[in-house]
Amino acid sequence: MTGRFISVFNIVKPYSIWKKHVLAFVVITTTPLIAQANPTGFGTFTRDTNTIAGSIASGTYRTAANATGKFKVTAGPSNGYNGSSVTVGGNGVEIKSDANTTTDKDKFTYTITITPDDITSLHTIKIGQTSYTTGGNSEIARQTLSFTRNTQINLPVQATVRENPDVGYFFGAMGDYFMGKKLAGNSFSSNNTLSRPQLRFDSSNGGDSGLYYYGITALNGSGNSSSFTPTTNANGQVSFASGQKRGTLPPTPTFTNILKETSTNPNNQNTYAALNTSTVIPNNGSYVSYGVENSKSNYVIAVRNAESVTLTYEGIMRGNSALEADVVGETYNEWISFGVESEPLYTFSGTVFNDNGGIDDNNANASTIGGMYNNADYFNGIFNTTEKGITGSTIRLVNDCANPTIEYASQTLTSTDANQIGKYQFNILPSTIGNRSSVCIIETRPNTSYPIRTSSEKKTVSLAASTYNYPSNDFGRVIDQNAALVLTKYQYVNNCPPTLDYTNISNTPADDPNTGFSTKSIDNIEPGRCIAYKIIATNRANLSINNFVLQDVLQEKNVNNAIVTSKLANPSYQASDYATDSVAIGDNGTVKTVSLILDPRTERSFYFNTKYGTTQSDTANTP
Template identity: 75%
Template sequence: MTGRFIPVFNIVTPYSTWKKHVIAFVVITTPLMAQANPTGFGTFTRDTNTIAGSIASGTYRTAANATGKFKVTAGPSNGYNGSSVTVGDNGVEIKNESNAGSDRDKFTYTITITPDDITSLHTIKIGQTSYTTGGNSEIARQTLSFTKNPQINLPVQATVRENPDVGYFFGAMGDYFMGKKLAGNNFSSNNTISRPQLRVDSSNGGDSGLYYYSLTALNGTGNSSSFTPTTNANGQVTFASGQKRGTLPPTPTFTNILKETSTNPNNQNTYASLNTSTVIPNNGSYVSYGIENAKSNYVVAVRNAESVTLTYEGIMKGNSAIEADVVGETYNEWVSFGVESEPYYYVFSGIVFGDNGGITAAEADASNANITSGAYSNKPDYFNGLFNSASESGIAGSTVKIVNNCDNPTITYATQSVEASGSGIGTYQLKVPITDLGSRTSVCLLEERSDTIYPIRTTTNKKIVTLENAKYEYQNNNFGRVIDQNVALVLEKEQSANDCKVTDITSLTYSKDPLSSSETGAGADIKPGNCIAYKITATNRANIDINNFVMRDILQKKGDNNAAVTSKLVNPSYQASDYASDSVPIGENGTVKTVPLSLGARTHRSFYFNTQYGTTQSDTVNTP
C-alpha cells in the first residue's frame, strides 16, 4: 500500500533516491483525516506497557459489546524501515514505513485475541486501512494462516466478507490495467476503472505477472491522454531511452500489454475477481489490487479465530518512481485488524456444593439440637442454600442437565457431570447454541446424583431460568447438599408419667431417659391404665426456614413392633389448632399429626400430647 499522494505518470525525469524519500516523508507527516472504510472493527485500547514480544497489546470491545484482549506481533520484514501502530474506535492499523532501494517488499503480522466472554463467537477482520485516508495500496499477495478459538467448538473459517467495486488507482496500477485503445494506433492511459479489489491468486503456471509501465515512457509520441507507440518489425514496443518506467511483459506488442485488448490468455484471464463468501483455506492466498486508502472497503473475516497471521508481499513488476527492473517495490503499506462478535451460546454455570458452613464430617451429628453452643452454633453459612466459598467447597458425583420443562421434560439440550476433583470440583458449565432454544423464554436446570453420600438437599434440584433479551450468560445456578449427619431438622422426644388427672401437660417434668415401673410422674406409677405424656421438640438448625413441616408420631399398638399394650390419645389436649383434622381423636389409637407448619431458621418448637395405656390382659384394641 503505497504512500504516494500524487500520480507520477506524467513525470519524465527519473526519480532519484532522494526524491523517493521526499514522497515517503510527506506521508509520515500528513495528519490523519476522517475515518476511512471499512467500519465496525471494534474499539481497541492499547496497553501502557506492551506485552513482551509484541508491537502492540491491550483490550478491545466489539460493536456488540463483547470484550477481550489482543496482541500484535511482527514477523519477518523486507524493504521497510519499521512500522507505526494506530488504535482507536475502528480496530488496530499498522503502517509500514518506506525504505528506498529495495524490492520484493514483504511483511508479516500476527494478531492474537483472547475473548473475555464465553457466549459470543469472535471474528477477526482484515482490511486495508481503518483510520488513514491518504495514500494508496500497491498490488500485493496476501497469505493467511489462522488458528481456532478453543473456547467454542466450531471450525475456524476465513471468508471474503466484502469486495465491492472500487476505483483503481492509476499511480499504483500502471497502464497494464489503465491503458485503453482509442482508435488505430492511438491509445490512452489513466482511464477510470472500477472493479473489485480482491482477486484470485493466479501465481501458479504461465506468465501471470502483473506489470507496471507508463505510456509516456515508451517509444512513441503523445501524452497520457493520447499516445501513438513506435514498434519494431515484430510489432513490439520498448521503453524510450532514459525514460524507463516499469517492466514490459513478454512479446510486448501494444495490444498484448493492454489487459483490455490483450490476445495473451494469461493477460486476459489471470487474477479473477474474488467473490463474496469465497472461503480462503488456511495458508491460502489472494491478491489485493492498488486502491486509494479512502476508497478501500474490502473485508476478509476469519470466524472463530484465536489468531490470524497475514503475510503481505508486493508482486507488481516495475515501478513508477525508479528506473530499474524491480519486483514488488512498494512505499508505505497499511493493514488493519479488527474484531466483531455475534451471540452464539447460552451458557449456564454453577456449582454443586456441600452446604456445611464449615462443619467438618467429624463434627457433624444428626442428633445434636444445640444451636447456642458447639458445632452448630454461630454457623451462618451452614444449610443456608448459598455457596459460601470461604467455608464451603464443591462436591463431586452430580450431573446437571438443561431440559425444556421442569415438571415434564421432553427435550434435553445439554448434560454434564460436575468436575470431579481439583480446585474446580463440583463446578459445571453448560453451553447451548442459541439456535437450539429458538423462541423459548425459559429452560430448566436439573441436578441429579445416584449415590447416597449427600442425600439431603439444601436447595431445590430444579431451577427455572428465564431467558432475558440480549443476555446469554447465566451464572451461579448452584445446588446445595449435605450428608445425613448435617440434616437441618432434629427431633427430640421426651416423656413424663402421670396419673391421667393432670390439667396442664406442659408443666410436667420430661426426660429423654426410658421410663420404668419404679419411676413416677405426677405421683403415678407406670403401669397399664396410667398415662404417659410426650414432648416432641423440633429444632431447625439450618439458616433457612423449614416450610410445610408436619410432625407425626404413631401411638403404640399391641402386636406392632412387639408392643405389649395399646395406647390411646387422652386429654388434656395442647394447642388443638396445631393438629390436623385427620389426626387421631381423643380416645382412639392412631397417628398424632400436625397441620403443615413453618419452622423459622435457627428456632425450635415443642409439641405435647398425653396417652393412656391399656391392660396387658385386654384383647380388644380400643379397650384400655
C-alpha cells in the same frame, strides 16, 4: 504501497529508484496523518507513555458503545521493510510498514491483544487497511489470520467478512492483467476503470499466485493507452519493448493470456473470486486483498470475541511497476489497522455450592444439634467464603420458570479446577432473548450426591434496562448428614390415665422410660398399658423449613416384625396441630400434623399417647 506514477513507461531506468523514494516523501507530507480514512468505528485508542515491554504499542481503548479495555500490539517476523510506525487516536490503531526495495517477497506480521475491562460487552477486533492515512495504496497481498478466544466470555471466537464493497482498483498495484481491455482486432486499452470488491478467496493455496503486473503500453507495439496494438512473435506472443520492462508477463503471453479474465495459462478466469459479506474465515485461514488506494479501501474483517488476532501480510504479485527485475511480492509502504467494537452482552453466572458452612463432610452428623452446627454459614442458602463449589449439576437458562419452552443455553459443571468447581456462566446476546422482562435459571442433578437443596431449583432473573451483568445466581445443596431437620423421639410408659401433663413429664437423658420421656428402649411392657411419645423437631438450619408435616406410623402386628398393634389413645395434646386425616383415637394408622413452618434454629415438640396391644398372641387385639 506509497502512490506511484503509473502511465509513464518511456523513462530511463534510474527513475525507478528515484520514484519510489521521492513519491513516498510527497505522500506523507501532503496527507496529514490526522485525517481519517475509511473505514470508521474502530474505537478510540490512547497510547501508554511507557510501552509494555516486547510490544510496539500498548494502551487503552474505548469503543463507540463506551466499553473499555487494554491493548498491546507486537511485531512478528518481517521481510522487505525498514521498520514500522504506529498511529493511534479516535479511529483505532494504524501500523505502517516502511518500504525497503532491496529485497522482494515482502512480509510482515502483527498481533493485537486486548483485555476487556469487564464481561458485560462482547468485544470484536476489527481489521482494515488504513484508519487514518488517506495517501498511498496497498499491493496485492495474501493475508493469513489466526486468533485466540477471550475465555472470559463463554461464546466462540469467529472471524467474518463484515464489509467488502466495490472499490476502484489502483493501476499502479494491479496493472493491465486486471485493468486492460481487449478492443476490436488486435488492439487493447490500458488502465480501464474497474471497481470490484477488494477481498478475495486465496486461490494460490499458499503457493505461486499466478498474478502478473505489467502495462500494455510497455509492450512492443504502437498506440496509446486508449488504443494500443501489441506486436507478436511467430508464436503469437507479446513482449516488453526495449528498456520498458516494468513487471512480469504470464508464461505464455498471447493476447488471450495477458488478461486475467480470458487467461488459460495459467487458467485464471475464475480464480480469486470476491468474498461475500458474512463469509467465515477459519483460524489460520487466508484470503487475498487487491491493490486499492488508502482513501478508497473500506473492507472490514471482524473477529468476534477474540482475545488476540495475528495477521500475516505478504506480497504475492509477480512483477512490479517500478522495477525491471522479475520480482515476486515487492511492495512499498504498507498499512494495516486494528480496532475494537463492542455490543452489550447479558452475563448470568453463579455457583452450585456445598452449603455446609465449612463443616467437613467427613464430620457431618445427621443427629447432632448445636456444636459445629451453631454456624451462621451452615444451611443458609448463601454462598459464603467458608464454602466450596460442587461438580455434577446441570444449569439451564430458559425463558420462563413456570413454562420453560425455550432453552437459551445449558452447562454441565465438570471442572476440576479448584477455582472453577461449581461455577457456571452464560453469555447471551440481547437479540437472543429479545424483549423479555425476565429469564429463568434451573439447576438439576442426575446423581444422588448432595441430594438436599438449600435453595430453590429455579431462579427468576428480572432484567433491568441497561443492566447486563447478573452474577451470584447460586444454588446450595448439602449431603444427607447435613440435613436441616433433626427428629428426636422419646417414649414414656404409662397406665393410660384420662389426663397427662405432657410438658411437665420428666425428660432427661438418664430417665428410664417407665419414669419419664426417654430415648432408651422399653423392656417387658405389659399389653394393655400405654406408651406416650414426644417427638422434637429441630431445625438446625439458618433457613425456615416450610410445609413441614410430621408423620409417625403406629406399629401394626405382622408388619415390619411387630408382634402387637398399637392404637392412638387419649389424652390428646394440641389437637389443632394434627391434620384431619390423622389417625383417630382408638385406631391404628399414621399420626400426621398439619403443614407447619419451623423457623430457623428453633425446635417444636409434638405429643401423643398410644395403647399397646392387649395380648402378644395371634388373637385379635382390642384397645
